[in-house]
Amino acid sequence: MKEIIYKAKKEIYxxxxxxRTKELFIPINKNKIGMYVCGxxxxxxxxxxxxxxxxxxxxxxxxxxxxxxxxxxxxNITDINYSFNNSFNNKYYSYFxxxxxxxxxxxxxxxxxxxxxxxxxxxxxxHIIEQINNIKKILKLKFAYKKNGSIYFNIEKYxxxxxxxxxxxxxxxxxxxxxxxxxxxxDKKNNLDFVxxxxxxxxxxxxxxxxxxxxxxxWHIGCTTISNKYLGxxxxxxxxxxxxxxxxxxxxxxxxxxxNNKKKNLAKYWIHTNMLTINNKKMSKSLNNLILPYDIIxxxxxxTKNYKINPFILKLYLLQTHYRKxxxxxxxxxxxxxxxxxxxxxIFKKIKKIHPKKTSSSNINIKYYFNLCYKSxxxxxxxxxxxxxxxxxxxxxxxxxxxxxxxxFYDLKKIKKLMKIFLIDILGLKIFSIKLSKxxxxxxxxxxxxxxxxxxxxxxxxxxxxxRDILKNYVSxxxx
RNA sequence: GGCACCAUGGCCGAGAGGUUAGGCUAAGGUCUGCAAAACCUUAUACAGUAGUUCGAAUCUACUUGGUGCCUCCA
Numbered sequence: 222m223k224e225i226i227y228k229a230k231k232e233i234y235x236x237x238x239x240x241r242t243k244e245l246f247i248p249i250n251k252n253k254i255g256m257y258v259c260g261x262x263x264x265x266x267x268x269x270x271x272x273x274x275x276x277x278x279x280x281x282x283x284x285x286x287x288x289x290x291x292x293x294x295x296x297n298i299t300d301i302n303y304s305f306n307n308s309f310n311n312k313y314y315s316y317f318x319x320x321x322x323x324x325x326x327x328x329x330x331x332x333x334x335x336x337x338x339x340x341x342x343x344x345x346x347x348h349i350i351e352q353i354n355n356i357k358k359i360l361k362l363k364f365a366y367k368k369n370g371s372i373y374f375n376i377e378k379y380x381x382x383x384x385x386x387x388x389x390x391x392x393x394x395x396x397x398x399x400x401x402x403x404x405x406x407x408d409k410k411n412n413l414d415f416v417x418x419x420x421x422x423x424x425x426x427x428x429x430x431x432x433x434x435x436x437x438x439x440w441h442i443g444c445t446t447i448s449n450k451y452l453g454x455x456x457x458x459x460x461x462x463x464x465x466x467x468x469x470x471x472x473x474x475x476x477x478x479x480x481n482n483k484k485k486n487l488a489k490y491w492i493h494t495n496m497l498t499i500n501n502k503k504m505s506k507s508l509n510n511l512i513l514p515y516d517i518i519x520x521x522x523x524x525t526k527n528y529k530i531n532p533f534i535l536k537l538y539l540l541q542t543h544y545r546k547x548x549x550x551x552x553x554x555x556x557x558x559x560x561x562x563x564x565x566x567x568i569f570k571k572i573k574k575i576h577p578k579k580t581s582s583s584n585i586n587i588k589y590y591f592n593l594c595y596k597s598x599x600x601x602x603x604x605x606x607x608x609x610x611x612x613x614x615x616x617x618x619x620x621x622x623x624x625x626x627x628x629x630f631y632d633l634k635k636i637k638k639l640m641k642i643f644l645i646d647i648l649g650l651k652i653f654s655i656k657l658s659k660x661x662x663x664x665x666x667x668x669x670x671x672x673x674x675x676x677x678x679x680x681x682x683x684x685x686x687x688x689r690d691i692l693k694n695y696v697s698x699x700x701x
Numbered sequence: 702g703g704c705a706c707c708a709u710g711g712c713c714g715a716g717a718g719g720u721u722a723g724g725c726u727a728a729g730g731u732c733u734g735c736a737a738a739a740c741c742u743u744a745u746a747c748a749g750u751a752g753u754u755c756g757a758a759u760c761u762a763c764u765u766g767g768u769g770c771c772u773c774c775a
Contacts, residue, residue, distance in 0.1 A: 241705090259775075267775085274775040304773070390704055390770080440773085462775030463705080469774085494775065495706075501768060504775095541715070547707070547768070557713040557724050564723090593717095600717080609715055609722055616723090623731085623740050 231288055233599045235458075236545060238389055238466070238491040243601055248457050249489060254285055254292040255456030257448040257488065259465055260342065262299040263323040267330055269512040269539070269550065270497035270504050274462050276536055277494050277544045277602075279336040281460075283647050284598055296339040297447045298324065300346050301427060301437055303419055309427070316427050330514050333532045335649045341451055345443040349429050352438040352446045355480050356417045356431075364479045368408040370420030370434030374475065376413040383478050386413070389466045389491060415472050417442050441472035445480070445487070448473075454481040459488035463495055464503075494544045501549055512550060530555065533650045537562045540604045540648060564615060565608075566644070569652055571618050572637050575628065583629040587636065590614055594643050604648070611643060 233246040248254050258278045261267055275296075285292040300320050309316040345352075356372055359365045365374050380386055416439035421428045428435050448456065454477065461470065470491065477487040496503050499510045516522040520529035538555050542548045577583075590610065597606035614636060620626040621633075628636075644650050677685045 262774080264773090271775045277775095302773085387704090460775095464770060464774055466705090467771060496769065496775075498768075503769065506774095543715095545706080549768090551713080553713050553725085555713090559724085561714095561724050596717085603717090605715055606717075612715090612723060619740070625741070 234601055235490050236601045238493050239486060241391060252291050254290050255452035256292060256294045256458040257452055258296045259444060259461035260296040260298050261327055262302055263320050264305060266513055267327050268504055269514050272514055273497050273539045274494045275331060275336060276334055276539055278460050280648060281602060282337060283649055287647055294339040295341050295451050297444060298342055298344045299443060300344050302440060313426060334536050335651055343447045348446055351450055352442050353431050355442060355446050358480050362479055365417055367433060371408060371416060372418035372433060373409055373414045374417055377411055379475050383484060386471055386475055389470050415439060415441060415468060441469055442476060445473045445476040455485045456488050458490045458492060460492045463493040466493060495547045497548045497550055499550045534559055534562045541608055543603060543605050565612060566652055568615050568618060568640055571622055575621050575633060577628055577630045577633055579630045581627060581629050583627050583632045585617060585628060585632050587632055591639055607643060
């Protein structure tokens with residue numbers, strides 16, 4: 222049997238936020254890749270915007286694996302936070318119960334999108350000692366100060382001796398701009414300074430003892446500690462949402478540069494995914510515009526008019542826009558893509574229907590399409606371009622089905638392989654069969670009901686009642 | 702205020718300096734007893750101005766309109 226996979230060149234270009242240009246990806250250690258992505262904070266259900274980020278990095282993980290890289294993918298779990306104690310009413314059982322349920326809900330959601338598990342999912346609370354040790358180091362090097370039992374990172378000093386806070390934002394002047402904004406902690410010397418260790422009052426139950434006080438570590442030190450522990454002080458890829466650039470990622474870099482006495486900025490390539498908006502606004506609890514994946518899938522989301530949308534159609538929808546562009550979620554945009562995606566995902570069914578003879582020829586250049594697909598992925602993970610190419614190939618299959626184009630037995634096999642690699646292995650989609658979309662069923666039922674009404678007008682009640690009985694499982698019909 | 706991002710037909714949305722996705726809608730066709738479904742064909746376009754180029758939706762500059770981050774955030 223001939224080898225029908227065309228091997229991809231490992232020439233990948235990544236847009237590095239640190240340098241704001243596309244760069245050739247050269248791993249620090251030849252074939253090994255370390256990738257860290259900021260995971261969820263377990264204080265609420267994850268929304269579709271969170272999913273967008275995790276889905277994107279899952280495709281990256283799958284793609285690197287496909288290219289035979291030895292990749293270690295770490296996604297942390299933030300299971301303690303300054304605001305946690307209040308929201309859990311300071312009760313142990315309430316805290317543990319909520320963390321457990323939010324974590325299982327998080328996993329359930331990622332499972333329906335068919336995401337692979339990362340190599341490790343370390344938790345903040347399992348790394349308290351390491352975090353305390355790192356804070357000690359920063360204190361010893363005098364890049365932090367103690368005030369009222371809490372420890373703060375000193376940005377002024379950091380900027381003086383290491384000096385690149387604001388690098389990701391391309392705004393080193395942010396230090397000066399920040400003085401204008403309001404202070405929300407009187408203990409800080411400067412508003413940009415951030416908490417490394419937060420002292421908690423006696424009423425707070427979830428806390429740890431340290432040299433300085435009883436309290437919890439700050440949010441940023443958790444990520445630096447965990448990434449350093451599992452990937453080393455300098456690794457290949459650090460990912461997250463754009464909204465984490467400041468302060469979170471700036472703080473991670475600052476801490477790491479101090480702890481490791483390096484100006485390496487923690488990771489070689491920084492990748493930031495853009496936001497999912499609704500009505501062109503970012504989702505937030507206060508605006509009450511959160512999109513929960515389960516609501517859409519189960520048809521409980523008002524904006525999608527209660528249509529049940531298949532998770533893989535939703536996944537394809539999230540992937541069809543380049544990760545550095547915002548997506549504005551709307552019913553129209555998703556509804557208009559549905560048919561397109563159903564067509565694409567039904568490709569294996571279509572391929573089964575084509576039976577070319579072993580002797581028949583074709584003039585389709587499969588190698589050209591393989592190259593196009595790899596080229597798309599290698600150009601800063603241009604998944605929309607990949608999907609565009611797959612749709613093009615899908616059109617070829619359509620043409621073959623209708624005898625507009627001819628295809629040879631072996632070429633058909635190669636197309637099947639190509640689709641398997643990109644749709645299933647890399648994009649992580651599952652092929653399912655859809656006979657009719659829910660939307661079409663609704664149209665269909667409405668048409669039937671129209672006929673029934675005509676029957677009732679003509680007093681053909683025997684038949685109109687039969688229709689009502691048949692449809693009772695799908696719609697309840699109430700006549701005036 | 703600083704930094705970053707976005708602008709594509711009647712609508713929704715991809716797009717790689719030349720070949721101009723795809724879907725919805727519309728018109729015509731194949732198939733069919735009539736329909737439906739499926740498929741084929743066709744239509745309309747790149748916010749504005751200037752520049753680079755033999756050639757720009759794509760690159761550069763400016764203008765206009767919009768969004769995000771700068772407070773916890775994916």
